[in-house]
Structure formats: structure tokens, C-alpha cells
Amino acid sequence: MPAYWLFKSEPDVFSWEMLKARGRRGEPWDGVRNYQARNNMHAMKLGELGFFYHSNDGKEIVGVMEVSALAHPDPKDDSGTWECVDVRAVADMPRPVPLSTVKEYAKLAKMALVANSRLSVQPVTPTEWKEVCRMGGLDLKKLKG
DNA sequence: GCCAACGTTGGC
DNA sequence: GCCAACGTTGGC
Numbered sequence A: 001m002p003a004y005w006l007f008k009s010e011p012d013v014f015s016w017e018m019l020k021a022r023g024r025r026g027e028p029w030d031g032v033r034n035y036q037a038r039n040n041m042h043a044m045k046l047g048e049l050g051f052f053y054h055s056n057d058g059k060e061i062v063g064v065m066e067v068s069a070l071a072h073p074d075p076k077d078d079s080g081t082w083e084c085v086d087v088r089a090v091a092d093m094p095r096p097v098p099l100s101t102v103k104e105y106a107k108l109a110k111m112a113l114v115a116n117s118r119l120s121v122q123p124v125t126p127t128e129w130k131e132v133c134r135m136g137g138l139d140l141k142k143l144k145g
Numbered sequence B, C: 001g002c003c004a005a006c007g008t009t010g011g012c
Helices: A016-025 A035-042 A099-104 A126-135 A140-144
Strands: A004-009 A049-054 A060-073 A083-098 A121-124
Touching: A004 A060, A004 A126, A016 A049, A016 A060, A016 A083, A035 A083, A035 A121, A049 A083, A083 A099, A083 A126, A083 A140, A121 A126, A126 A140
Parallel strands: A004 A049
Antiparallel strands: A004 A121, A049 A060, A060 A083
16 A cells, blocks of 8 residues: 655755656655654655645645655765655645644644644655645546556 | 644753 | 753654
8 A cells, every 4th residue: 555745844955846847757755854753764765755745934835746666875975864755846736734723623633744844854644635625626647557 | 913722952 | 960051853
């Protein structure tokens, strides 16, 4: 069963628009220096989907991306401790889903985005995935096709 | 800009 | 191995 994920980034540093500009080449999700986040990336499989969340500025889920390369050593890390996956943009959220909306919605109260807000790469349950896509007006069938 | 939450570090 | 001190994240 495929897993779902959520990646956070400050748009000032690396935005959804910047990822989209990379097209199918994608981009390494490097710079993560947290063990839990690293372990999450290590568990990702090719083609698994994740939300792109803009932290600080925007504070909303703006798009869906996919894992385009399995975890590999972080090119910006010399210690050999950290790794990253590559990701590429798949689809815009037709209506970006703000954190405030996620918080108001009981079904999503347990999302790591709310419950563990500092974790930068998070797992998302299938139920959460479906609900956020629905709220964002994203057609899941279109996504698969 | 403030501060709560959390992770890491280092002295003991 | 405990825990105080410190640094960082990220919402507000």
C-alpha cells in the first residue's frame, strides 16, 4: 500500500513555484537535519505522493508532488548522516488548503501538521490525504491518470 | 518580534 | 543516563 507524505518549505527559501519550474527533472529535498524527517524520507517509495506546504509565509497546502528518486545521500552533507529523496511537482491544489482550515476540521485534528507542527517531512494517512484533496478541489482520479 | 514546542548538546 | 541550557522552527 502506498504511503502519503507532507513536505514543508518556507516559500522564501524554496517555493512550490520553484519546484514546478524544475519540471520532470525534479529537485533533491536536501537540507533536512532532523532524524524523524530523514527516516520518513528513507521509507518513501518511487511514485509516492506528498503535499507541498508553505510554512511561515502562506501557511497553506499548495500542491501535490511525487517521489522521483529514492533516498540518497544529501549532496549538501559531508558527514554521511543525512539523506534526501528527489521530488517533482504533479498538480496544483485548485484551492490551496490553509492551516487554519485544517485545524478547524475535526477529521484532520491528528495530522502531524497540527499535532507535530515542527516536523518538516511528515506522514499523511490515506483518510487525511483524501480529505485534504477534497477540500482543495483536487480530483484524485485525474491525479492517477 | 514574541514565544511555545521541540530537538540537540554537553556537563555531571 | 539525566537534565539544564541552548538553538531552531514556525504560528501568531
